[in-house]
Amino acid sequence: MGARMNASILDNYRKANDEKRIKIVLDHYSSFMPYVNAYEAGLIRTIKAEREYNRRVALGDPGVRVQTSNIGNPTSSEGDEDMIVRQAVRAGDYMTALRGADKFETHKWEILLLKDMREIYGLVEEQIGSLGDEKDVFKRYLKREFKLAAIAGTEGVTSEAMKKRFGTLRKDVVDNSLKWLKEQRPYSYLEQKGA
Numbered sequence: 364m365g366a367r368m369n370a371s372i373l374d375n376y377r378k379a380n381d382e383k384r385i386k387i388v389l390d391h392y393s394s395f396m397p398y399v400n401a402y403e404a405g406l407i408r409t410i411k412a413e414r415e416y417n418r419r420v421a422l423g424d425p426g427v428r429v430q431t432s433n434i435g436n437p438t439s440s441e442g443d444e445d446m447i448v449r450q451a452v453r454a455g456d457y458m459t460a461l462r463g464a465d466k467f468e469t470h471k472w473e474i475l476l477l478k479d480m481r482e483i484y485g486l487v488e489e490q491i492g493s494l495g496d497e498k499d500v501f502k503r504y505l506k507r508e509f510k511l512a513a514i515a516g517t518e519g520v521t522s523e524a525m526k527k528r529f530g531t532l533r534k535d536v537v538d539n540s541l542k543w544l545k546e547q548r549p550y551s552y553l554e555q556k557g558a
Contacts, residue, residue: 381548385536389487399484407445407452414463452477455474455478456474479551
């Protein structure tokens with residue numbers, strides 16, 4: 364998947380309804396979580412930079428390092444902040460993550476969307492796991508690890524039959540994921556007014 368495709372996943376996902384979100388996970392199955400992880404890491408670094416900058420400005424720091432008493436432990440403080448921001452972003456706790464940061468509304472929706480992406484990916488994974496004997500070959504199909512004709516030959520069926528079989532499995536995963544998502548959505552951050 365190219366860089367341009369990566370840049371558009373979050374935007375496409377944000378605009379999509381639940382069924383389309385599930386399909387986006389399936390369409391980008393092998394690169395979906397690496398993309399989410401990379402975006403999340405970049406967001407965390409951005410939030411930490413904003414917080415640090417605003418903290419320095421509030422203290423009147425002109426950006427010049429000065430010798431301190433060395434009583435505090437800046438490495439420990441940075442590590443604690445990193446952990447706090449990382450855990451808050453992962454949990455969807457934008458109030459904690461964005462304390463002292465800029466771009467509150469933009470980052471809030473990024474945090475909530477990343478949380479939703481993780482949850483829907485997990486739901487899709489559970490549904491793929493419920494496919495029994497078919498799950499391994501279906502995962503390999505989603506990851507594009509083989510040509511349809513090759514697997515059809517090993518199964519002793521036509522490519523069209525394999526395509527239909529994978530289409531049925533995909534539909535089952537989408538339908539079952541959507542069923543559980545509809546059960547959960549009334550309790551989701553993204554559906555709450557004012558969130």
